[in-house]
Amino acid sequence: MKANHSSKVIIDRIEGDLAVLVLYDDDGVKFNVPVALLPDGAKDGDHLEMSFVTDDASKESEKKRIENLLAELKGK
Amino acid sequence: MNRKIRSIAVLALLAVAVAALVLFLRHRQAVPEPGPVSGKLVVRFLDVGQGDSELISLPNGETILIDSGDRGSPTVELLKKYAVKEITLIIATHPHADHIGDMRDVMRAFKVREVWDSGFNHATKTYGDMLQEIRDKGIKFATPKRGDMRTFGDVLLEILNPADQPPDDNPNNASLVARLTYGEKTFLFTGDAEDYENSAKPSAWEQMLGAEKGKLHVDLLKAAHHGSSNGTTREVIDAVRPSILTISCAAGNDYHHPHPKVMRMLEQDRNRIKVYRTDLEGTITAVCDGRQIEMSTEKQVAGDRLYLTGDEVAGSVASDGKGQDSRQNGRAAKRSR
Numbered sequence: 001m002k003a004n005h006s007s008k009v010i011i012d013r014i015e016g017d018l019a020v021l022v023l024y025d026d027d028g029v030k031f032n033v034p035v036a037l038l039p040d041g042a043k044d045g046d047h048l049e050m051s052f053v054t055d056d057a058s059k060e061s062e063k064k065r066i067e068n069l070l071a072e073l074k075g076k
Numbered sequence: 077m078n079r080k081i082r083s084i085a086v087l088a089l090l091a092v093a094v095a096a097l098v099l100f101l102r103h104r105q106a107v108p109e110p111g112p113v114s115g116k117l118v119v120r121f122l123d124v125g126q127g128d129s130e131l132i133s134l135p136n137g138e139t140i141l142i143d144s145g146d147r148g149s150p151t152v153e154l155l156k157k158y159a160v161k162e163i164t165l166i167i168a169t170h171p172h173a174d175h176i177g178d179m180r181d182v183m184r185a186f187k188v189r190e191v192w193d194s195g196f197n198h199a200t201k202t203y204g205d206m207l208q209e210i211r212d213k214g215i216k217f218a219t220p221k222r223g224d225m226r227t228f229g230d231v232l233l234e235i236l237n238p239a240d241q242p243p244d245d246n247p248n249n250a251s252l253v254a255r256l257t258y259g260e261k262t263f264l265f266t267g268d269a270e271d272y273e274n275s276a277k278p279s280a281w282e283q284m285l286g287a288e289k290g291k292l293h294v295d296l297l298k299a300a301h302h303g304s305s306n307g308t309t310r311e312v313i314d315a316v317r318p319s320i321l322t323i324s325c326a327a328g329n330d331y332h333h334p335h336p337k338v339m340r341m342l343e344q345d346r347n348r349i350k351v352y353r354t355d356l357e358g359t360i361t362a363v364c365d366g367r368q369i370e371m372s373t374e375k376q377v378a379g380d381r382l383y384l385t386g387d388e389v390a391g392s393v394a395s396d397g398k399g400q401d402s403r404q405n406g407r408a409a410k411r412s413r
Contacts, residue, residue: 010200012173013247015304015331022173027202028147030173032330044172044247045199 006051013044021048112137112159113363117231117258120158121298121352121360123374124149126326126333127174130265130298131158132256136229138164142254142265147177147202152185154359162187164228168206169267170251171198174302179206188215194238195219196250220252222287230366232257236284237269243278246270248301251280255294259366262293264316266300271309285315295369296320296362303334303353303386310341313349320369322360323353328393329386336385343383351382355389 008024019038023029024047035042042048112118118133124145131154132140141163145151163186168176171194182188183206191210210217225234237253251267271281281300285292297318301307302325321342325333334353342351350371352360358374384392 010202012200012202018330020173022200022202024201027173027177027200027205030146047199 004051004053006049009048009050011038011042011044011046011048021050112139115365117256117261117364117366119256119263119296119362119364121322121324121354121362122151122154123354123358124151124154124178124324126302126329126331127177128169128267128298128302128324129154129178130324131155131160133158134164134228134231135258136231138228140165140167140228140233141182142167143169143175143267144178144182146174147181149178151178152181155182155186160186162189164189165226166191167252167254167265168193169253169265170194170247171196171200171203171206172247172268173200173202175267176206177202180209183209183213183215188213190216190218192218192220192235192252194247194250194252196242196247198247222284230258236264236288237280239283239287243280243283248306249280251300253280253284258364261295261364261366261369263296263298263362263364264292264294264318265298266307268301268307270301270306271312272306273309273311281309281312285311288315290315293317296322299323299334299338301333302329302331303338304331305335305337308338308341313341313345318349320350320352320362320371323351323355325353325355325386327355328390329355331386333386336387339383339385346383353382355386356381356384 009021010024012020012022012030014020014035017035018032019035019042021031021033038048112133112135115135117135120131122129122131122145127145127149128143129145129149129151130142132142134140139160139162141155163182166179166182166188168179168191220235222236222239225232227233234255234257235252236255238250242250248268248270251269253267253269254265256263256265269280269284272279292315294316295318297316297320299308299321303323323334342349352371352373354360356375356377361372363370363372
């Protein structure tokens with residue numbers, strides 16, 4: 001299990017509020033991302049490093065919160 | 077013994093089933109529809125999903141392909157269906173993937189004599205790979221500018237955009253825009269050329285409107301940029317005054333194509349302009365004998381539906397479940413490549 005995964009993507013174009021990103025290693029893979037989520041000034045033809053990092057601490061704290069809520073609600 | 081006979085019978089049945097399947101699939105393969113028709117100019121706005129691809133069969137038998145659609149679109153299959161053997165000229169309007177994504181596959185499937193390209197340095201792998209393929213195959217390559225032209229028998233092809241200096245660093249504005257003239261009839265292929273409405277900012281359309289003055293009228297206009305609001309403005313429509321307008325986009329696309337502003341404008345002009353769109357009607361065919369243009373479409377659509385916006389089509393596609401179907405088809409098509 002990888003805790004994080006990073007890939008290179010290219011901004012093929014920007015259509016309104018959406019950037020069309022293409023995976024560098026396989027241009028058959030493309031997806032839209034709101035321009036607002038990209039670095040300032042990102043534009044057509046820019047290459048970006050895209051990373052996904054698993055945040056277990058965040059997940060655990062959410063789990064804990066739900067656990068408490070469920071316990072409270074069921075206890076009523 | 078019994079078991080042996082049974083297994084032979086099973087094998088025989090399997091063989092028959094496989095043979096039947098092969099025959100069935102071969103039979104189902106579309107019979108090529110006539111490509112070039114002697115004396116006629118046939119222009120097909122191919123249904124390649126979200127993207128552009130126009131196949132032009134010239135009266136003298138030569139073939140021009142403008143754009144290829146995106147990677148994974150059925151362009152090669154469609155070219156085979158329409159009996160393409162060899163492509164005289166490919167025009168890559170500009171280097172966005174929805175216009176050139178499938179170029180490499182097209183160049184691998186067909187002999188291509190020459191490529192005209194915008195020459196706009198868009199730093200994507202898709203564009204780099206296309207150029208690499210052109211180089212590896214030794215295909216003739218040119219980056220024409222406004223004023224360049226070529227004749228193919230009786231058909232004249234003129235480049236209207238880009239000018240020597242593109243207006244800005246927007247790849248859409250570097251789009252090769254081509255006008256085709258056959259006899260009395262004219263066609264305008266616009267790529268994704270933009271017009272910054274109510275702005276003095278120079279754009280592809282503004283440069284063309286300025287350079288062509290009152291001479292931009294054509295009979296058939298391919299709406300620039302999939303019917304987006306920056307591709308077809310009131311100023312453009314009033315200068316071009318087409319009687320036929322085509323829009324190439326996919327049903328349920330994420331980019332709001334075609335734009336409500338454009339569809340409202342076209343609805344106002346419905347008595348003057350006949351609208352055709354690939355998202356609703358599939359591949360659109362225009363056959364021209366030099367005096368008239370006859371239009372036909374793969375699918376029939378009630379007149380009022382032709383003025384639905386991209387988002388309205390997306391809504392109706394989602395609610396009748398077709399959206400999912402077409403996505404699945406898209407995946408299947410890609411897998412089989």
